[in-house]
Amino acid sequence: ALEELFGEERRASLDQGFRLGLFVDAEGPAMRMNGLSLFSKTLRNGDVIHVFADTPPHFEARAEEQRVYVGADSYELMERVSEMSEISGYCVEMGSGSGVQLIAALKQHPAITKAIGQERDRRALHVSLFNAALNGVDEKMVVVDDDDGLRGALDGHPISFAMSNPPFIAMP
Numbered sequence: 001a002l003e004e005l006f007g008e009e010r011r012a013s014l015d016q017g018f019r020l021g022l023f024v025d026a027e028g029p030a031m032r033m034n035g036l037s038l039f040s041k042t043l044r045n046g047d048v049i050h051v052f053a054d055t056p057p058h059f060e061a062r063a064e065e066q067r068v069y070v071g072a073d074s075y076e077l078m079e080r081v082s083e084m085s086e087i088s089g090y091c092v093e094m095g096s097g098s099g100v101q102l103i104a105a106l107k108q109h110p111a112i113t114k115a116i117g118q119e120r121d122r123r124a125l126h127v128s129l130f131n132a133a134l135n136g137v138d139e140k141m142v143v144v145d146d147d148d149g150l151r152g153a154l155d156g157h158p159i160s161f162a163m164s165n166p167p168f169i170a171m172p
Contacts (some may be wrong), residue, residue, distance in 0.1 A: 013133040089160030099128030117143040
């Protein structure tokens with residue numbers, strides 16, 4: 001079903017998701033999402049992006065702690081970035097999580113030379129890279145896990161645009 005949804009050209013990305021443990025085989029031709037849910041969003045320019053993130057805590061099917069997040073604040077930041085005049089050059093996001101912000105920025109602003117996410121959580125880093133490949137922006141997007149990786153990815157280029165959507169979960 002995922003192959004039907006995303007097309008044959010994304011088959012390699014789906015296979016990579018299995019190798020990374022994002023998806024696991026179930027009975028017969030089925031698969032389990034291994035705690036992930038699919039989120040889709042139509043951008044202002046009409047492009048649709050699909051990203052996987054951990055299933056939110058209010059769903060009974062959630063398997064473990066939520067480490068890769070997409071929420072209302074994610075959509076709000078996407079809208080704000082979409083409304084901006086043309087972004088170009090090197091774009092950086094600190095705490096890139098699922099990669100949804102960078103993917104949306106790349107789809108909305110094709111003049112971005114390179115999008116660099118910095119993410120410490122290994123699961124989020126892998127999900128982010130998978131989501132980039134799934135959305136066809138993996139050639140222009142990298143995710144690093146520390147400051148040295150960020151410096152290396154920038155390769156002396158200045159940062160043209162930076163963003164962050166730090167974790168904030170309101171408690172009752």
